[in-house]
Amino acid sequence: MAEAAKTPRQIWMSVLARASAAELHLHLQDAPQLPDFRTLRGPEAGLVMVRGRAGGGGAAFNLGEMSVTRCTVRDAEGRIGHAYVSGRDAAQAELAARIDAALQNPDRHDALQDAVIAPLAEAQSAARQLIQRKAAATRVQFFTLATMRSDS
Amino acid sequence: MAYVAVKGGERAIDNAHRWLAEERRGNPEVADISTAQIAEQLGRAVDRVMAEGSLYDPSLAALAVKQAQGDLIEAAFLVRAYRTTLPRFAAAEPVDTAEMTIKRRISAVFKDMPGGQLLGPTYDYTHRLLDFALEAGFTPPAPAEIPAEPEAMPRIHDILGGEGLMEQDAPSDAEPFDITRAPMQFPAGRDARLQSLARGDEGFLLAMGYSTQRGWGGSHPFVGEIRVGSASVDIVPPELGFAIDIGDVELTECQMVNQFAGSKTQPPQFTRGYGLVFGHSERKSMAMALVDRALRAAELGEEVKAPAQMQEFVIYHCDNIEATGFVEHLKLPHYVDFQSELETIRRMRADAEREMMQQAAQ
Numbered sequence: 001m002a003e004a005a006k007t008p009r010q011i012w013m014s015v016l017a018r019a020s021a022a023e024l025h026l027h028l029q030d031a032p033q034l035p036d037f038r039t040l041r042g043p044e045a046g047l048v049m050v051r052g053r054a055g056g057g058g059a060a061f062n063l064g065e066m067s068v069t070r071c072t073v074r075d076a077e078g079r080i081g082h083a084y085v086s087g088r089d090a091a092q093a094e095l096a097a098r099i100d101a102a103l104q105n106p107d108r109h110d111a112l113q114d115a116v117i118a119p120l121a122e123a124q125s126a127a128r129q130l131i132q133r134k135a136a137a138t139r140v141q142f143f144t145l146a147t148m149r150s151d152s
Numbered sequence: 153m154a155y156v157a158v159k160g161g162e163r164a165i166d167n168a169h170r171w172l173a174e175e176r177r178g179n180p181e182v183a184d185i186s187t188a189q190i191a192e193q194l195g196r197a198v199d200r201v202m203a204e205g206s207l208y209d210p211s212l213a214a215l216a217v218k219q220a221q222g223d224l225i226e227a228a229f230l231v232r233a234y235r236t237t238l239p240r241f242a243a244a245e246p247v248d249t250a251e252m253t254i255k256r257r258i259s260a261v262f263k264d265m266p267g268g269q270l271l272g273p274t275y276d277y278t279h280r281l282l283d284f285a286l287e288a289g290f291t292p293p294a295p296a297e298i299p300a301e302p303e304a305m306p307r308i309h310d311i312l313g314g315e316g317l318m319e320q321d322a323p324s325d326a327e328p329f330d331i332t333r334a335p336m337q338f339p340a341g342r343d344a345r346l347q348s349l350a351r352g353d354e355g356f357l358l359a360m361g362y363s364t365q366r367g368w369g370g371s372h373p374f375v376g377e378i379r380v381g382s383a384s385v386d387i388v389p390p391e392l393g394f395a396i397d398i399g400d401v402e403l404t405e406c407q408m409v410n411q412f413a414g415s416k417t418q419p420p421q422f423t424r425g426y427g428l429v430f431g432h433s434e435r436k437s438m439a440m441a442l443v444d445r446a447l448r449a450a451e452l453g454e455e456v457k458a459p460a461q462m463q464e465f466v467i468y469h470c471d472n473i474e475a476t477g478f479v480e481h482l483k484l485p486h487y488v489d490f491q492s493e494l495e496t497i498r499r500m501r502a503d504a505e506r507e508m509m510q511q512a513a514q
Contacts, residue, residue, distance in 0.1 A: 007394070010394065010395070010396060010397070013396045013397065014384070014396065014397035017396075017397060017398050017399045018399055018400070045238055046238050046239045046240060046241040047207070047235060047238050047239070047240045047241065048240070048241055048242050048243070048244050048385065048387055048398065049240060049242070049243040049244060049330070050208065050244050050247065050385055050401060050430075051243060051244055051245070051246040051247065051328065052246055052247055052249070052346070052350075052428045053246045053321065053323075054321065054342050054343065054346060054426055055309070055319075055321040055407070055424055055426045056249050056250065056307050056309075056321065056405065056407065056426065057250075057307070057309075057321035057323060058321035058322050058323060058324065059322065059323070059324035059326055059328065059342070059343060060246045060324070060325075060326070060327075060328045060343065061328045061329075061342070061343040061344075061346040061347050061350075062243070062328050062329075062330050062331070062332075062343070062347045063247075063346075063347070063350050063428060063430070064202075064203070064206040064207060064208060064347075064350060064351055064430055065206060065207050065208070065235055065240065066207065066208035066209065066385065066399075066401060067207065067208070067209040067212065067238070068241055068398060068399075070241060070389075072391070082389065082391060082392060084241070084242075084387060084389060084396060084398045085398060085399060086208075086385070086398050086399025086400070086401075087209065087211070087399070088209065088211070088212070128253050129300075130297070131253055131255055131381075132253070132254075132300040132302065133297035133298055133299060133300050134255075134295045134296070134297055135254060135255055135256070135257075135270045135272055135300065136270070136297070136298040136299070136300035137295065137296035137297055137298040138256075138270050138271040138272055138273075138274075138296075139268045139269065139270050139271075139298070140268070140269040140270075140271065142263055142264070
């Protein structure tokens with residue numbers, strides 16, 4: 001999914017999916033406490049079938065599964081939050097669902113966005129850029145050797 | 153063939169497994185290895201277990217490697233068994249490998265590819281000399297970095313496609329066949345074949361791919377492109393109704409470019425074999441691409457004569473879990489089978505001896 005085409009909720013869900021429970025706890029310390037909640041589903045572990053396309057752009061095929069944990073919560077303010085996160089971290093999925101619910105509340109959105117989503121998004125982007133800089137350092141700079149024969 | 157329940161081995165089995173646990177742990181004076189160490193420091197082993205176990209989860213694969221004492225086929229078996237205990241929540245949207253965060257990307261056919269040739273963390277060009285510094289415990293220097301602007305990395309057929317010289321992908325939204333849900337049927341579609349090859353044994357596919365290079369169904373391959381990196385996985389949960397990104401998977405993709413003489417309906421052009429594998433696994437992705445192309449022989453009007461071109465041969469034998477099951481089942485008690493074989497042989501020998509005596513008497 002192209003970053004530019006994402007809605008704000010799609011962006012924060014993708015950030016939460018890549019943050020460990022420890023990272024979420026750490027950043028939540030800088031935000032008002034999350035509302036009480038009740039889990040409607042999970043957190044539960046399961047699988048998602050990852051797909052590719054033949055040749056990269058042709059018909060889809062099933063590549064193999066990945067482990068995923070999902071959770072749905074309803075918070076005390078009546079908002080429903082969902083999370084589907086790669087891996088098997090139940091605490092991450094539950095926190096991600098609670099944060100997803102709270103971010104939908106306009107009274108809570110900005111504080112959570114600033115304390116949790118923005119710094120995590122920045123760290124995730126920095127990690128990607130680091131890979132790009134390391135890769136750039138291994139870029140081959142071709143030059144051609146002109147061979148000359150001296151016996152002409 | 154019949155199996156007979158044999159009782160009486162329970163204590164022996166329990167004690168054998170206790171001993172196995174001790175042996176797995178090794179010398180207790182040597183530190184226990186953590187699964188995090190395996191995931192971080194034996195990444196290629198973990199990648200192979202994820203690919204052949206057909207489940208992307210580095211920490212689970214690391215546990216499997218530890219439990220199997222580094223026997224990677226046994227580890228893949230453990231992972232396959234684990235996956236059967238979990239429900240499938242969804243099938244993802246096909247990953248877009250053109251949008252991967254790329255660590256490595258090379259082409260053997262175009263020197264000046266748009267986006268460049270990025271060697272990434274590679275064993276290529278190493279001298280294959282054992283590095284005793286690693287034995288002593290060695291902290292490597294930080295990798296070099298060069299400021300990089302995000303640059304488009306078009307695929308090989310997007311570069312050559314304009315002239316019609318290279319086969320293009322035929323996009324389709326058809327629901328792919330799933331070999332984990334339906335029995336394999338032949339001739340198998342390319343979707344079912346690619347799924348089988350993606351989790352097939354690296355050694356088997358390597359040998360099959362190699363056989364095509366040595367003339368057993370050859371189609372003169374070039375590495376159009378290999379790219380290694382991470383791609384985001386999107387699903388559309390019904391309760392949300394829109395796509396969400398659930399995380400990244402590391403992938404290796406190989407586009408193999410092959411000669412094709414053309415057919416009645418198609419002019420001569422390059423065709424492609426495709427490899428896509430979980431983790432960083434260039435050898436596997438290249439072998440997969442060679443075999444994918446070989447298995448397209450019938451579709452492209454080529455004569456099917458070499459093992460690598462034979463769908464049933466390749467697909468039925470590439471799965472190392474199934475192969476292990478059938479080969480290793482020979483260890484299980486066959487006492488009754490063997491007893492009956494023994495009696496048959498004795499009877500045949502007695503008959504033969506009687507005949508020889510009769511002939512001698514005449």
